[in-house]
Amino acid sequence: MLIPELSVQNIARLTTTGELSTRSLVKRVLDTVAVENEKLHAFVEVFADAAMHRAEELDQAASRSGALGPLHGVPIAVKDLAEIGGRAAGFGSKCYPSRPGTTTATAIQRLIDAGAVIIGMTHMVEFAIGGWGTNHAMGTPWNPVDRNVHRVPGGSSSGSAVAVAARMVPAAIGSDTGGSIRIPASLCGVIGFKPSFGAIPLDGIAPLGPAFDTLGPITRNVADARLLFCVMAGLQLPENLTRKPLLVGVPARDQLLPCDPDVLSNFERSIRSLRSAGHKVEIFSFPKALTAYQALNGKIVAYDAYRQHKALAEDPATPLDPHVRQRVLAGRNIDERHYALLLLERDEAIAEFNAEYSHFDIIALPGTPLPAVPVKAVDESKIPMSLYTRAGNCLDLCGISIPNGVTPAGLPTGLQLMSWSGADAKLLDFAEQVAQGIDG
Numbered sequence: 001m002l003i004p005e006l007s008v009q010n011i012a013r014l015t016t017t018g019e020l021s022t023r024s025l026v027k028r029v030l031d032t033v034a035v036e037n038e039k040l041h042a043f044v045e046v047f048a049d050a051a052m053h054r055a056e057e058l059d060q061a062a063s064r065s066g067a068l069g070p071l072h073g074v075p076i077a078v079k080d081l082a083e084i085g086g087r088a089a090g091f092g093s094k095c096y097p098s099r100p101g102t103t104t105a106t107a108i109q110r111l112i113d114a115g116a117v118i119i120g121m122t123h124m125v126e127f128a129i130g131g132w133g134t135n136h137a138m139g140t141p142w143n144p145v146d147r148n149v150h151r152v153p154g155g156s157s158s159g160s161a162v163a164v165a166a167r168m169v170p171a172a173i174g175s176d177t178g179g180s181i182r183i184p185a186s187l188c189g190v191i192g193f194k195p196s197f198g199a200i201p202l203d204g205i206a207p208l209g210p211a212f213d214t215l216g217p218i219t220r221n222v223a224d225a226r227l228l229f230c231v232m233a234g235l236q237l238p239e240n241l242t243r244k245p246l247l248v249g250v251p252a253r254d255q256l257l258p259c260d261p262d263v264l265s266n267f268e269r270s271i272r273s274l275r276s277a278g279h280k281v282e283i284f285s286f287p288k289a290l291t292a293y294q295a296l297n298g299k300i301v302a303y304d305a306y307r308q309h310k311a312l313a314e315d316p317a318t319p320l321d322p323h324v325r326q327r328v329l330a331g332r333n334i335d336e337r338h339y340a341l342l343l344l345e346r347d348e349a350i351a352e353f354n355a356e357y358s359h360f361d362i363i364a365l366p367g368t369p370l371p372a373v374p375v376k377a378v379d380e381s382k383i384p385m386s387l388y389t390r391a392g393n394c395l396d397l398c399g400i401s402i403p404n405g406v407t408p409a410g411l412p413t414g415l416q417l418m419s420w421s422g423a424d425a426k427l428l429d430f431a432e433q434v435a436q437g438i439d440g
Contacts, residue, residue, distance in 0.1 A: 008074050008170050008224035012115065015073030016062055022073035026055040026117055029075045033119065033168050040142045042163040044080050044090060046120035051075070054117050069114030071231060077163045077172040080121040081128060082108050083204040091206045092124040092156070094137050094319040095312050105204025107215050107232040108173070114231045119169055122159030126324040128175060128208045129305060131183050131385035132378050133158035137321040143188055143372045145412055151372040154184030154385060160218050161188040171219045171228055175205065177212045178297050179389025182401040185218055186367025186414025187385075189403045191435070192218045193225040193428070196398040196421045200232045207308065209301035211343070212393045222402065222432040229424065238425055245278045246361035246430060252285050256388075259369045262407035267366040270404045270415045270438070274364070277437055282360070286391065287352050293391040294383070296346060298330075303339045306331025323380040346394060353395050358420075362430055365391075367401040367414025388416055396421045400428070402435045 006014070014020035030048050037043050058073050080090045088101035104112070112118065123141050125133060133155035134140045141158045143151040144166040153162050157174025161184030164172050174181040176194040185192025193216045200215045207213055217228035230237045250271055256264065275281050286293070305328045312318045313328040320328075334342070357363075365388040392399040397418040404415035417434065419427040 005167070006170060007221055008071065008219065008227055011074050011170060012067065012070060012072045015058065016067040018062065020073075022055040022058040022062075022117065023052065025073060026051050026075055026119075029119060029169060036166050036168055040144055040162050040166055041139050042122055042141050042159040042166065042168060043077065043120045044123050044138065044159065047118060050085070051117050051119055058115060058117070067115060069231075070227060070237070071111060072115030074116050074171065075119045075169050076111060076116045077119050077122050077160055077169045078108060079124050079157050079160050079172070079174050081124065081175060081206040082173070084108055084118060084121070089206040090121065092126040092128065092135055092138055103204055106201040108204070110231050110234065111173075111228070122157070122163055122172060124158055124160075125156035125180075126321045127305060127309060127328065128156040128177060128180055128206075129301070129324050129327045130155045131179060131383055132380070133184055133187075134323070134375060134378060134380070135321055136323065137319055140375055145189055145372060145410070150375045151411075152187065152375055152378060154187035154368070154372070156180040157184050157192075157218065161185055161190055161192065164188070164190050164218050164220060171217055171224055173228075174216060174218050175208075176214045176216055176393070177209045177301060178393050179386040181216045181218060182389050182399055182414070182416055183368055183385050185401040186416070187372040187412065189406075189412030190218055190220055191222055191225050191400065191402055192216070193229060193400045194392065194398060195229055195233065195424050197396060199424060200229075207304070209304045211300055211304070211346075212297065222400070222428060222435050225400070226428045226432070229428070243433065245280060247280045247282060247359060248274055248362045248364050249284045249357060249360040250281055250364050252283055255286060255290060256366065256369075259366060260371060260407075263366050263369060263371060263413050266405040266407075266413040267415065271364065273437060274434070277433075284357060287356065288349065290387055290391055293349065293394040294387055296342065296349065297390040297394045298383070299334060300339070300342050300346065302327065302331035303334040303342070304331070306334070349394060350396050361419065361426065363397070363418045365416045365418070367416045371407050371409070371411035371413060392416075392418045398424050398427055400431045402431055402438070404438055
């Protein structure tokens with residue numbers, strides 16, 4: 001039995017029936033983390049003792065009365081922006097050292113109540129502001145797709161994606177304000193689902209941009225992402241997938257440029273496969289350039305980030321990542337009146353897009369315009385990785401990134417699928433059948 005390859009659902013089934021003890025599984029996971037984390041730097045803290053204690057409790061519960069819930073015995077990692085068991089979020093920063101908290105975030109508590117074992121907290125971009133996945137204060141996780149060259153993992157949920165891609169854990173939780181789940185999923189070759197805004201409660205979660213913040217799962221298959229989403233959102237798991245042709249909107253090629261030729265080639269091949277599977281594809285143009293949605297999302301987030309972290313960013317003695325400091329300070333010149341106008345501009349952009357394209361079931365874009373570049377090649381003054389993802393946040397869409405191939409150099413690329421707010425079930429249904437077709 002290859003434990004690292006087991007899905008979330010298979011783990012829950014095996015630990016419930018007693019074919020696999022949660023204790024042995026968690027021990028294997030912790031041993032893997034101990035070996036891998038020294039190089040890959042996915043975890044900022046590992047709850048080894050607590051995880052083993054929890055595993056023993058779950059084994060006892062299974063022998064007495066069966067599964068605690070649909071995630072019985074499943075090891076899960078959590079991005080370091082959630083309060084868990086009295087531990088406050090570190091938020092990827094030296095300025096927020098681990099300290100006692102008072103609660104566990106509701107979404108994380110729902111995972112625990114469903115039987116999950118929280119393995120530890122994962123590294124992230126400081127304050128969750130950044131798409132490359134770099135953290136010059138706490139260290140940058142190593143994308144496991146290349147064990148010889150330190151390549152960017154994507155951000156800001158960098159450690160969560162690395163932990164799943166490296167088979168340390170079968171699933172992890174990230175957050176997405178401008179692409180922070182979908183970008184690292186695309187670059188690391190895993191699944192990353194950003195639910196509809198407001199679908200999952202955010203109490204106990206350190207905020208970045210309250211107008212956009214979402215929690216979501218990073219997994220190795222869509223079915224597992226669906227299960228974790230339903231648990232965190234407090235929803236029943238749907239029984240049947242919808243199998244019918246859908247109308248897919250694909251942006252005109254010129255709107256996607258600049259894009260790495262290998263990324264674009266894989267995307268265009270994915271669109272051809274959608275047509276071959278019987279889906280109707282319609283080429284369209286976003287009413288605004290993708291860079292305009294990217295900038296609008298960024299300005300709104302900068303306003304909120306500055307007001308939250310003003311004291312830290314303006315004090316040169318604080319040990320902030322210098323690039324994050326500049327991103328926070330970018331909100332200094334946005335006053336309340338300007339902020340209100342930005343929110344109005346966003347409302348108008350949503351209305352404009354919905355009025356013209358509400359007939360689409362799905363919108364498809366690449367995950368990122370570049371594959372995972374070496375960390376040493378990163379230009380922190382540029383933000384290319386969120387070019388395709390921020391449109392989804394800005395236009396109030398749910399979105400998912402699924403692997404759709406690799407470049408000739410062996411670097412993963414992602415296919416990003418988006419749908420309307422509240423259409424999470426339809427999006428997950430479609431993504432699962434598309435992912436199965438790609439695997440086939």
